[in-house]
Every structure is written in C-alpha cells, then in structure tokens.
Amino acid sequence: MSTPTTTREVHLAQRPTGRPTAETFALVEADLPELAEGQVLVRTTAMSVDPYMRPRMNDVKSYVPPFQLGAPLDGGAVGEVMASRSPDRSVGDVVLHGLGWREHAVVDAVRTTRVDTSLAPAQAYLGALGMPGLTAYVGLTAVAELAEGDRVFVSGAAGAVGSLAVQMARLLGASQVVGSAGSAAKVTRLRELGVDAAFDYHDGPVAEQLAAAAPEGIDLYFDNVGGEHLEAAIASARQGGRIALCGAISQYDAAEARGPRNMFSAIGKGLTLRGFIVGTYAHLQPEFAQRMAGWLADGSIQTDETVVHGLENAPDAFIGMLGGQNTGKMIVALG
Numbered sequence: 001m002s003t004p005t006t007t008r009e010v011h012l013a014q015r016p017t018g019r020p021t022a023e024t025f026a027l028v029e030a031d032l033p034e035l036a037e038g039q040v041l042v043r044t045t046a047m048s049v050d051p052y053m054r055p056r057m058n059d060v061k062s063y064v065p066p067f068q069l070g071a072p073l074d075g076g077a078v079g080e081v082m083a084s085r086s087p088d089r090s091v092g093d094v095v096l097h098g099l100g101w102r103e104h105a106v107v108d109a110v111r112t113t114r115v116d117t118s119l120a121p122a123q124a125y126l127g128a129l130g131m132p133g134l135t136a137y138v139g140l141t142a143v144a145e146l147a148e149g150d151r152v153f154v155s156g157a158a159g160a161v162g163s164l165a166v167q168m169a170r171l172l173g174a175s176q177v178v179g180s181a182g183s184a185a186k187v188t189r190l191r192e193l194g195v196d197a198a199f200d201y202h203d204g205p206v207a208e209q210l211a212a213a214a215p216e217g218i219d220l221y222f223d224n225v226g227g228e229h230l231e232a233a234i235a236s237a238r239q240g241g242r243i244a245l246c247g248a249i250s251q252y253d254a255a256e257a258r259g260p261r262n263m264f265s266a267i268g269k270g271l272t273l274r275g276f277i278v279g280t281y282a283h284l285q286p287e288f289a290q291r292m293a294g295w296l297a298d299g300s301i302q303t304d305e306t307v308v309h310g311l312e313n314a315p316d317a318f319i320g321m322l323g324g325q326n327t328g329k330m331i332v333a334l335g
Helices: 122-126 131-143 162-171 184-192 206-213 228-236 264-269 278-297 311-322
Strands: 006-012 025-031 039-048 077-084 094-097 104-108 151-154 176-181 197-200 218-223 237-245 272-275 305-309 329-333
Touching: 006 311, 025 311, 039 094, 039 122, 077 104, 077 122, 094 122, 122 329, 131 162, 131 218, 131 237, 131 278, 151 162, 162 176, 162 184, 162 218, 162 278, 176 184, 176 206, 184 197, 197 206, 206 228, 218 228, 228 237, 228 264, 237 264, 305 311, 311 329
Parallel strands: 151 176, 151 218, 176 197, 218 237, 237 272, 305 329
Antiparallel strands: 006 025, 039 077, 039 104, 039 329, 077 094
16 A cells, blocks of 8 residues: 555634634645654544534633644544554554544554444544543543432533433433433434433523423533523522533634623532543543443444545534534544
C-alpha cells in the first residue's frame, strides 16, 4: 500500500459570532510530514463532532486551548495505521486518536489507543465506548452520585451523551427517568429507549413540562443544555438534589450567556451543582469499559448514530449537531 504525501484538512477560517456558518471553515490540502521515530500515519475512517468544540472556536481561556485561526481543528477520530515507526503499532492496527478533521494524521503512537473491532465497530469508540459514554457514566456515578431509587432528569436526552445517560440511569437503579429533546421524533425515540416520561422543550415552558413529567420532583439532573433547562431543574429539585453540569449547548452561540434566575432556592434545598470535565476521571475508564461492554453485549443499551459522509461535509455535520439535527452520536465517515 503506497502512503500519501498530502491530505485534506478542515481549518478554522474565522471565529464565529453566534452559530458557525460555512464561512467559519476552510477545506485545505496540506503536505504530510515524514514520520519521526515513534510516530504513525493513520488513515482516518470516522471522526467526531461534539458540542465542546464550539467554545474552542472562541479566543478565550478555558480548560482546553482554543482552536487557532488558519490551523486544522482537532477532535476524536478512528482510523487504520498505514505506516509506523513505533514498535507498539503495526500497519493495519485500528486506533483511536485525537487529530480528527483531517483525512490522514501523523501522530505519536503513544497518543493512540488500539481498539477492539470484534467488540464493536470502530466508530463506536467515538460514541458509546468512547468519550460520550464515559461522560454519561462519570456524570451519573462519580459527579452526581446516583443512588438507588433516584428520580433522574436528563436534558438533551436524545443526543450522544444524553441518550446513553437515560439508559444508564435506569440500569444503575433510578426509579424514574425523564428526558427532554427537541422534536416529536426524538421524544418517541426516548420512549423506545425506556424513559418513563419525555417532552419536547419546544412545546412549552420547560419548568411546566418537567413538573408535569415528574410531579414528585427530581433527585438528580444531568445537564447538557443549561439556560432554561437548568433553571427548571433547580425548581423541580428535591431536598439534597444533585446536578451534574456537563454542558450548556443552549448558551454556546449566545452573545451573553444567561444563568438560572432561581439560584437562591438551591441554598434552602441544599442542592449540589457540580461541573466536570471527563478527562479528570480517566481513572474510571477501565471500570466504565467493562460495564459498557457488558451492556452492549446483552442489549441493555442501544446506540443511535447520525452519519454524514465526506470530510467536506464535516462543517455541515457540526453545524447540524449544534442545531439538534442528530439523534445519538453525530459521526462523519471518511471511508
């Protein structure tokens, strides 16, 4: 197999104001560097687009550096090793790496993870067996400390993380699971996944719909959305409730983010609101992988993917994901 000397990459062409547009991105042909000792050349077969990438397009300090103008974006990807100068990786290995948004990647072998495609297709390691799955598990267990009998509410419940969180919550002992989503079709899908109640947040005030779905209140809220959803969860929270702050996708494009107006009630209710970054909990990866493998094998957890084909369509996939056009994990397949 001949190895390529050039590849295509998606660069950040301009920093967006509000929702990214096609002009935010540029598809660029770039030279591939020669492999250094310890590096591999990977032909990417699938890449991930995720909500956390939107704040990285802003030039602000955060837990992860912002994307640079005129440089390729990056993110989770899987692919096949085409060439190797590492004793730990062989040609033909299927690996997970962090240099998505390009058709080929030259990457240090130590920054790749070999994946087991006998357990699941490679792109599952971008979803249920990857960062979204671990995020859902960590948020429920280590952050919000789900207990037997808890009433659980998950926002963005038909997305990559949310669709796994609602199913895990039930498997981990929740007595009631409520999910919100952005369309009637997604609400139907949530019911198929076993939630007790689901609602379309477009159908009315979230606080009213949540109160109707969980009249006895909620013990745990897994927040993927922020804004009105977080305010509603605080209103419905029972004494001692816990909130895992995972994401705030409703706020990412806003010129000025809006926080909940009822934070004062968190004092009297003794609520715990805890933000988290999944990388901080990497030590839970083996435990999660073992449990998730079992759940997938016995059918306890179902996975949904929305697949877009071609690197040139990755910007549209990303913009669509921010607009809720995906059910489950949004994947860009590169061949």
